[in-house]
Each structure stands twice: as C-alpha cells, then as structure tokens.
Amino acid sequence: MPKVLISDELSAAAVQIFKDRGVEVDFQPKLGKDPAKLAEIIDNYDGIAIRSATKLTAEILSKTSNLRVIGRAGVGVDNVDLPSASAKGIVVMNTPFGNSITTAEHAIAMMFACARQIPAADASTQAGKWEKSKFMGTELTGKTLGVVGCGNIGSVVASRAIGLRMKVIAYDPFLSHDRAQALGVERIDDVEDLLRRADIVTLHLPKTEKTANIISAERVAMMKRGARLINCARDGLADEAAVAEALKSGHLAGAAFDVFSVEPAKENVLFGCPNVVCTPHLGAATNEAQENVALQVAEQMSDYLMAGAISNAINAPSVTAEEAPILKPWINLAEMLGSFAGQVTDSPITDIEIEYVGEVGQLNLKPLTAALTAGLLKPLVGEGGVNMVSAPVVARERGVKIAETRKDAQGAFGSYVRLIVTTEKMTRSVAGTIYSDGKPRFIQIKGINLEAEPMKFMIYTTNTDTPGYIGALGTKLGSLDINIATFALGRDQKSGEAIALLGVDDFVGAEALAEIAELPQVRQAKALRF
Template identity: 50%
Template sequence: MSKVWIADKMSSRAIEVFKARGIEVDYRPGLSDEEKLAIAGDYDGIAVRSSTTLKGPLLAAATRTKVIGRAGIGVDNVDVQECSRNGIVVMNTPFGNTITTAELAVAHIVAAARMIPQASASTRSGKWEKNRFMGMELTGKKAGVIGAGNIGAIVCDRLKGLHMSVFVYDPFISDERAAAMGVSKVETVAELAAMVDVLTIHVPLLDATRNLINADIIGRMKKGSIIVNCARGGIVDEAALYEACKSGHLRAAALDVFAREPATENPLFELENVSFTPHIGASTDEAQENVAVQIAEQMSDFLLNGVVRNAVNMPSLSEEEQRLLSPYMLLAERMGRFIGQTMRPGYARITAHFEGHAASVNRKPLINSLLTGLLSGSMEEVNAVNAGMLAKDRGIEINETARDTSENFATMIRLEVEGDEGTRSISGTLFDETRPRLVSFDTCDVEIAPAGNLIFLQNEDRPGVIAAVGRILADADINIGDFRLGRRSDTRNAVALIQVDSTPGEDVLQKLETLPNVLMVRYAELGEM
C-alpha cells in the first residue's frame, strides 16, 4: 500500500480522498526540521503547501518518495531540478486558486480607490472624518492589466464588469485573443502605464519581470493613479513605489506580495496611502479545499495507476516511447526555441505538420516539445507537460496534420507559427533516426544542426553582404563555427545562418542590422546537443 505524508496544513478533504483511494495517509503538519528529517524516508508521496521546503537535506532524506504534490501554483519551495534528477514527479494545482487571487486584486483596486482601509481605521479609532476620505470612482476609468494568463484574464473580466476600459500588456497573447477578451492590447509597459488610472500586475517573477515597475514606469503614470500587485514580490520596485506614494504622484498603492517575506518591516508601512495584505491571494476556504482535493486526486492517480497530471518536470511516456521519441522531442524543442527567439511574441496559431515516420509516432509529446521551445525563457516553469495548457490559456490555436509520406526525407516535422509579426515556418528531420537537423526556414532550404549560438540574417541578395558580416564578427573577436546560406524561393532574398562560438553583444547585432541590404537580424541560443 502506498503511503503519503501531508506535511503542511491542508483541508481534511485531502485525507478523505487518499483514504477513499486506498492510500495510507499521515497528516502531520508543523513538525520541527529534525522531526521532518526523521520521517521523510517513510513515504511514497509528500503533499505540501508553502510552509515545508523540500530542498537540501530534507529532500535527500526522502529516499522512498516518488511524487511531491504542491497544493497551489508556485513550486519555489521544491527543488524541482533535484527531484527530476532523482526521478521524483513534482505536481502542482494551477487552477485551484485563480478566481480567489483575481478577486483579491479587484478588492484591492476598489479599496484603494475608495480609501477603505484608511477610513475603517479612522472610524475604529472613534473619529468621524467623512470629508477626509474623498475617493475615485472606477466607472469609466482606464485599467491596465500586465499579464493576461489564468488570473489576469479573470481580472480583466471583473474590471469590465465595473465598466472600466481595460487595456492589456502581454506579449504572449495575439491581437485576435485580445479582441475575443474584449480588451485593448498595447505594445509596451511604458505605453500602458502612461494611459491608465489603475495598473494591476499578474505575471510571474522572472529575470525579465524583476523591477518591471520601476521609477521610470511609475513616473510615466498619471498623477493620482493607483498600482496594485497581487502577483509576486520583486516585480514592483518598492523604493520607487515609496517615493511616488510619499510625493503624492500616486493616489494609492496596494500590495499582497513583497520583495522580502514575511514582510514584518517595510518603509512602505509608514505611508497612509498604501494598504497591505500578508500574501493571502489564495486564502479562501474554497481555494484551499479546491487545491487540497486536486492534489490528493492527482497524487493518487499517479501512485495507483502511473497517471501524470499537472507535473512540472516530466511528460507521461512509457520507457519504450521515451527511447523512440527522445530524438524527435529534442528536434521539436529546438525548432520551437528557434522560432520563439527569432519571432516576436503575440502568437495566434501554430500548426505542426508531421510527415513520413514522424506521422506514425505518438505526436502529442512532440507538439508539447514544440510549444515548450516556443514559450520557454519568457514564462515560468514551462515544460513538455504544461506548455499546451499555457498556450491555450493565451488563446493560441494549436493544429496538426499528418501524412505517411514526405517529399525529401524519410521523416520530417514542419512548424508554422502565425502571429502579430506574420507567419514563420521551420522544418527539421532526423539523420540516421537519431541526429536532429534543421533543413528549412520559411521558404528557404538551409541545413544546420540545431545547436549553439545562431545568428539568423535575411538580406537582399547583393554582393558584399557576406564579407561585411564577416568583418563585423571578426572585429568583435567572434569566431564563426558554421556558415550556411540559401535563397528564399518566394522573394529571392538571401538567408544566412551563422553558428558562432561566443555570444554576440547587442552592439554587434545592431551593427549587422544596419548594414546595407540587410533586412533582418535575429539571434537564438539553442544549447548543446
């Protein structure tokens, strides 16, 4: 009989689910570090929320564990890479608390606009300062939403219900998806900040989003506007927010998350026009029960039947399928990564074409690998398991075709991506059924290994371009490892794929782009084979 340890406080419904499925369960939250270390090796599964950190010695002690279930979205408290290395499946519950978190953001917006926390504190102290708390009506105002994924999309819907005009910055939704949501898409955070009365953030904390809302962005906002952050601490520069609220440039701000948590001390606490909650975005009875039941069901399915759902670190494949599909999955991931790094986001539709032998294999993992590559680097914890879900959340239409024959190769995958930048395509094959190769880009036949640092260049087919490119790279002390050329059949423009031994700086790429007759320069890092 499988045995599970519930290590953090969780709804009793989780216990009921485990027992009903015939799984032994120990509900033991709140143990000391020493007590946790002593029992960690006794369980096939460990269910946590955010209190227990499964890293280092504690994870090393979990020698029997096959699955870790996080009742919630974030897995910051789990060493996912080490779990993967040890063959432990890590699951989360990405949908259990989306409504709850969205509702808190909307509540903060209303409370900040009407100064509800301050008015409540004043009234509780025995004062009757009716004229002091002059609020802002939200109807007819402009709301800016950064991130239109699961939570952000719900916030958009709720704000429309308040009769606000909603504008969105999210480079991963297309114009078509924005129109379906009934919102207006803008191209930059700076543009969004300058036009809205309320700015609310709903993106993960990544290198690209750290201090996204900085002094420059806040300075662009209208005097008397509001900022709300219920996403992750560190996205809003708290020092810049302090200055803007203290000076009166911002009417108000509201935070559920902080750069350092628990936030028992913070300079923002001294400002009356900033209100706070202690990271309670998921803290409702309904959300807690939802995530507890979901994680218990998912872990039970895995322990009893080997079914993997909402894993963040592995696809669901048999050993034989894994062996057969590994070269295809690598090829597909590299194809998606190339397009994702050389085509600006805002994807509306992707179509995966499988020809020859590729049409006869299990294609779902290959589509997930294509999506993983396409979306990686810009979204939190994208992998072959959740990539399809993330794509659909952003309104990306996913299509596939299959045919038993291929004109030029025994097996081939072709990826077409349609979006705000037009349509791009890439094709790849396997040499000797094991070695991935890229064989065409858009309408140009160019063959190269999908590895390393690639400069992708399109130019008018005129003399002197190749020599000029070589001079710029040489001046930057960048060695060329491979140089492949071709011509587009539709425009007769030339295409170059240049594999370089070191990373070119932005200044080098800009010099290449300003060369005469050069039409486009993009750069992709595909990694080692």
C-alpha cells in the same frame, strides 16, 4: 502500498482521497518548516505533497533515492529545485488553475481598498476619530484599468472590471485581437502606452527574465499622475523603492501589494507610505481555493502512484509507460522547436501549424504537440505557468489556433517535425529531426536549410549574405569575450537572406546582444536559452 508525506497544511478531504485510492499517508503539516528533519526522513516516501512552506532544495532531494513524485498544491514551484528533481527522475506536478478566481478577486478587492482608502479609514475610525473629509476616495466606474498580463487570472480580473463599468485595456504579448475582442478589452501593443493611459494598473504576470522589473523606476514615472498600482502576482515585477517615492511625492495616488521582494515581509520600503495597502500574500488564501488545489494534487499524485498516469507535470510528459521510450527524444525535439520559436517571436501569435513528416507521424502526437506548445509559451508565460498538460488550454485562452498535419516521408530526412508560427505581422518556420545518436538537430529555419545541434545557450542572427560576415561576427564575439562552441550557417540564395545559429558557453546578455545587432550585416539578433 505507496506512501506519501504531507509536509504542509492540506485539507482533510485531500488526506482521505489518498486513503481511498490505496495510498498510505503520513500527515505532518509542520514538517515543512524543519528542513533538517525533512532531509532525514524524505527517503521513506514515494511522494510528497507540499504547499509553499516546504522548500525542496537540491540538498534535501539529494537525500532520497525513492521519491517518485512531488505534488505542489498551487501554481508556483519556486520552492522546488526542478533541475535536481528532474535529474533524479522525480515528477513534479502543480495545480495551475485551482486558485485563479480567488487571486483575481483579491486583486479586485485591493483595487477597492486602495481607491477608497479603506484600511486607513478603518484604523482611524476604530481609534475613535471621525475623519470623514480626510478619506476622500475615487470611483472605479468609468476609470481605465490597465491589465498587464491577460492570461488565466488577468482575464478574470478584466471580466470583473468590465462588470464594474470600467474601461479595460490590456498588454500581453500573446493576446490576439480575436481573444481581446472576446474578452471585451482593448489590446495595447506597448506596455508603456498602457501605463500612460491607465488610471489603475494591475499586474498578472509570471516572473521571468523578460518580466522582472517590468514596472521600473522609469516606467513608474510614465504612469499618469494620480494613478494606482496593484500587484497580486509575483515579487520583482515592480520597483518597490520607485513606487514608494512616487507615493511620497504624490505622483501615485495609491498602491496595493500582496507580494514583496522578501517574504515574510517584516519590513519593506512600502510600509508607512501614503495610501498603500499591504497584505501577506493572500492571493490564493480562501477556503475554496485551498480546498480545490488540495483535492486536485491528491488526485493527480494518487493517479500517478497507482496507475502511472501523469497530469499537470512541470518536468514530465503525459504519456504511458509503453510509449515513453519511443516518444522521449521526439518530445525533447518538439519542446526545443517551440522554445526556439517562442524566444524569437515578439508579436502576438495567432496560429501554429505542426507538420509531422514520416514515421513520427505514426506516434501519439498529443504529447508532442503539448510539448511543442509548452516550449512556445514558456518564454512569456513562465515555467510554472504552463506545462505539457495545461499548454493547449493556455494557448486556447490566448486565442492561438493549433493545427496538426501528418505527411508521408519526403525530402532528405525520412522523419522530421516542422513548426509554422503565424503572428499578426509575419509567418516563420523551424524544423528538426532526431539523428541516429538519439539527439535532436535543427535542420531548417525560415525555409533555409542548415544543421545545428541545440545547446543550452545559443545566438541566432538573420543577416544579409555578404562576404566578411563570419569574420565580423567572430571578431565581435571575441571582443565581447563570448566563446563559440558551434557555428551553423544557411542562406536562401547568393547575396540573399542568411541565418546563423551559434552555440556559446554562456548566456548572452542584453548589452552584448545590442552590440552584435549593430553589425551592419545583421537584421536581427536573439539570445537563446534551452
């Protein structure tokens, strides 16, 4: 009988699900706050169910050789060391859709509280004062709400705001015109345009390299005078100090934050500012949401431990035990193809077509398509916001149409996968195969043939095919102290369009990338991370 440890607060119904499915349960809801004790006993269990209090660090995971699955009752997996878990073959699951309604409703509640100064008015009234004129509020009806991030939670916020007769504008790189029309929102292509127009801005983004500090000091200054900012998503999306200064100067009329740069937030630059509403990370804190994610994680973990089924896994494909050895290299390739396309695509994606050519077309394509779609979405949605199971759902929510095509073997390679991505501005493609060594290779980009083994860090350029480019690029990288590990080239014709895909030792930052892009031959330069 497999044994599961529950180290955080989880509902009794979840405990019962484990028992009903034949899983032994050790319920120690306070253990997550005692990392030393957790490290001491974690090797005694096949699975561990957690919420946010338990921190499964690399050090703790190093103490176990028996743990098979980690179940996170919630979306965020920041408290799990994913590389360490993956290296040990531990499946990490989350529950990506269990608290969407609750978080969206909290954002709406924070908007009302901020617009009507409810917390300050309540404190004043209970202190025996009657300061009616001091707490003049503003109606939400007729105001423009700017939703930054219109995914699962953001779209719920938008629908509730429309019900309040607000005008909703939305910025999301993956939000297509069709999806925006279905939601009844106006799509904005530039977040700065949204900030200039919105009376209230609400954030619903994952925290990634691209979204960190998206509401910077400069962008706070761009917001309308008298606007309000709501953040019930993730810390680090907004510059707290800049928001505090804007509140004090009167540039912003109010702000409401449920997440903070340091949590628990015993002190913060926002505390004490005029008309600021702060709550202790309550976005998912309702009885319904807690019950939903607890039941879901118990069911998922039980299915895996008793039958080997994998669902909502962050770091593992949903495949049977028999299929896994055959599918594994193709799943890795599919995710890399999707990741490449996602990292080099800037405009909203409307359609993706996946061609499975040769023997790969005879395999179970569902995990391959899911892996490719997850790789495509992760650069903007974030690691915790999409996985192989949720990727097709997330794609549909954003109006992205997915088509699969099986083709007989053709060309120089007997079996390969080609991804064709269509955006509102262009169509691009990337293809790859598995070599006899079991490793993936890029074999074509934008219809141009080349051969490149994916590396953790890469640089991709499109450029004109002119003499001296290789030397100019190499010299520039040398001056930037960027070491080249691999170098692949291709072109469509002499003096036509060319591409370069380089493996490098470290991730290339924005400043260095800008210098590369300034080379006269370069049309586009992208830093990639796989």
